[in-house]
Amino acid sequence: MKKIVFGLLGLVMIISCGRPQKRQPVKSEFRNDVVIKTTPVLDQGRSPLCWAYAMLATIESEHLMQGDSVHLSVDYMARMLLKDEATNYYFNRNDGKVTMRGMASMVFDLMAMYGMLPYDSYYNNVSVDYPVVARTVQQIARASSSLSMLNERIDKTLDEQIGYLPGTIMMLGARYTPMEFAHSVCRPEEYLSLTSFSHHPFGKPFILEVPDNQMRDYFLNVPVDTLMHTIVHALKQGHPVCWEGxxxxxxxxxxxxxxxxxxxxxxYDQLDRQRAFETFRTTDDHCMELCGLAHDRRGHRFFIAKNSWGPNNRFGGFMYLSYQYVKLKTIAVYLSKDTMQY
Known part of the structure; x- marks a missing residue:
């Protein structure tokens, strides 16, 4: 893939992938080696929905690199999760709380149950205060005396706070249900979820023990050098990677x-990773899309990441993560099965 010097012109190129911004170009210490196409940088606001933003961004980039274009609805994922959370809260007799935290693998869980919508079919022009909506949903679940009452009240609240669901989805002259649209975009079985921790055997899947793994999803456990090789290989082949760490x-x-x-x-080696994880110095905090490779003037390797905190940083919302940072601080990654090579 063509190398791009990330100086004055490189900054303009990256910012053009996000929201248009008038800003003075700055000199950068990085040179980009691989750049994967992305949809515009978004802002998750006060919501804990980074897992949805990052995974959907990864799927969108996968399509862009194949010459296709798709923009997916985070709000639809959020709505379906809130309905699930309300039902669980109701049947658990008010135990726990309604939460919107999660892992990127939850996108596939929700997609399998509820399908998916394109961004243009379901989005809110005004930023939704999701922490407030989650508290409202919890109050409704606590006050409801039947499941039918709960569903009616929840649907009404989510219609008002997020927006009314579309009656149909029209794409290129064809009519889709959310499930049909999801299947046209991707299937959960097309992606792999990988991690690397030595308290479980390598080469086997296990349920990752982090609080945000609400749906108890399995992750294939591989040695850290295999994990890093797989990430780099995927990016070099033009496949984005969803990073959680x-x-x-x-x-x-x-x-x-x-x-x-x-x-x-x-x-950093496998033992360093394990010690940091077991002592809670490595925690599951955030998700981003890895969309490129770079190096600095001293030759140190970096990954380019598309964040979901808006475009207001020196790289238009993108970041440079050092190779050793990713090696030590990764909780999990998600990528197309086509990229796997051991």
């Missing part, structure tokens, strides 16, 4: 557009 490190700086480890060493 820890952003609590002081070296994760959105405004600067860079994530590095302050006490960086030459290499």
């Amino acid at each position: 820890d952003i609590s490190e002081p070296g994760f700086d959105f405004k600067r557009g860079v994530a590095v480890l302050q006490n960086d060493k030459a290499d």
